[in-house]
Amino acid sequence: MGRDGQLRRPLPGVRTVVCLALLAGGLAAAAGLGLFSGGGGRPGGLGAIGDFLAHAVHPSLVSEAPAPFGGGSLLPDLLAGVRETVVFAAAGLALAMLLGLPLGLLGSSALSADGGSRAGRTVRTGLRLLARGFASAVRSVHELVWAVLFLAALGRSDAAAVAALALPYAGNIAKVFAELIDEAPRAAGLALRAAGAPAAPAFAIGVLPRLFPDLVSFLFYEFECLLRSSAVLGFFGFPTLGYLLAGSFENLYHGEVWTYLFALLALLLLVEGTGAAVRRRLGP
Amino acid sequence: MSTDTAIRALRRARPRSRFLRATLLAALSLAAWSLLRVAAGSEEFLSARQRANLGRFFADARPAPLAGRDFDAGVAARWAGEVLSSRGLPAAAATLGIAAAAAVLAALLGLLFALPAARTLWTPSPWLAPTGPPGRAVRFAFGATGSLARALLALLRGLPDYALAFLLVAAVGPVPWAAVLALALPNAGVLGRLFAETAENLPPAAPAALRAGGAGRMAIAVAVLLPAALPRLLLYFFYRFDTCVRGATVLGMLGIFSLGYCFEEARARHRTDELLLLVAVAAVLTLLLDALSAAARSAVRRS
Known part of the structure; x- marks a missing residue:
């Protein structure tokens, strides 16, 4: 479908070539990894996966540990895990926005749109390239790799873990915010500038409102991703849901595992639902 | 003065939503509470222990033969050449x-799941008014x-990919x-939903025409939906491919051979110099593939 909403004739050419190349690439990669020839590992492990899947329909709300330790309610652990997952994700998003939004503004064309002296333009262009480069650089390293680096450099620290989460997401936010600014209709902002408004109010009134709904949807989506990342941070010893997941996985308490997974899923659906409701009320 | 009153009247009459205000307040309080909690739970920034760690980290970052x-x-x-060629x-x-x-694999699974997940396609009588009343059982089944x-x-x-990989590796x-x-699997979930939404948002004229000519669901999906939605599907595919590259790096930390495996191995040997070089390799790989997929996306968009 074209962007004008009209059906087009399916063209052979770029799309066909891209599709065939993708299929061939996927097959070649699978063959190269030995996926078709005994790359399946221990076949006995399939039983464990079956047991895991079977527990999806009856998650357990009590501890599955054997007699002297088990039987207690899972709820206190579950609530603490959910709380810490939310805390790490929300703190990460707050930091990421504090860093990413100004960086996105710097990296957009908003600041280098109009005249000024030649030296001023050069400085602004330089700043823009610097901001974009920095955003790409922090984005190119996964948050868990940042976490490993911070663990190695600083030792275990909750603040360092949150900073590790925040860095790549700040890069994402900067990139998308800059793109939203660059793609937003400019007419209103230019008219305000022509009428003598200074750059900052012209931007805030003429450009920002048009991209605000999209920015908010995107931030909700980032919060979902951060919740997942924050949960996984638990596998590295931080007190989020992943910590509980790892413990239950290792002991094969699959009912507990599903309880934690469903809790994470409920959290994600809640954020997704809130995001959709907010988006509806913000208009097109 | 009358301008001021008019402005004030306009301001009073602006659309307001209690829901939006409540959400904003909740978001701000959540952010403040979380930041404070993390700050309270951590030792002071750059404590003596952290400074010592940091000093060791940067001393070890110097390539070992240069120590x-x-x-x-x-x-x-x-x-660098030795580390690169060996690992x-x-x-x-x-x-x-x-x-x-x-x-x-995610794209193929996503396409498969998108068929039943697309509301416009998966009904007793897609795109056409039903000729007769479909049975209650049929409607329920769909x-x-x-x-x-x-x-x-x-x-x-x-499902977080890392948790899933943890289970599979175990x-x-x-x-x-x-x-x-x-x-x-998680990416099939993302792509399946996006594919289904793309199919739902297509203009109904062409599928309705085929349907009127007697085509079945699969015929419509293959002859109309797929070609019409293909550019959008490819755009989504390349976005997810970028995510997969980052994910594949990280899953190596669970013991599967990829860049992450080498990170863990270098870290276990306390070889910070190799760790940093390998992280740089991962970053360059990600940037290269980002650029490649951006180029592919724009080629598809132009086609």
């Missing part, structure tokens, strides 16, 4: 392979399978399949 010597570009280059490049190739296999497919996609989307060992499946 205690002046910087020598030749020695550094030989060291960096094979691991980068494995990462790329896992990501490619996972992304293609509704139930459609909801089931959407719920399954939501479940897959919600069950079958650190084989490439574990990483490929752990990346493919």
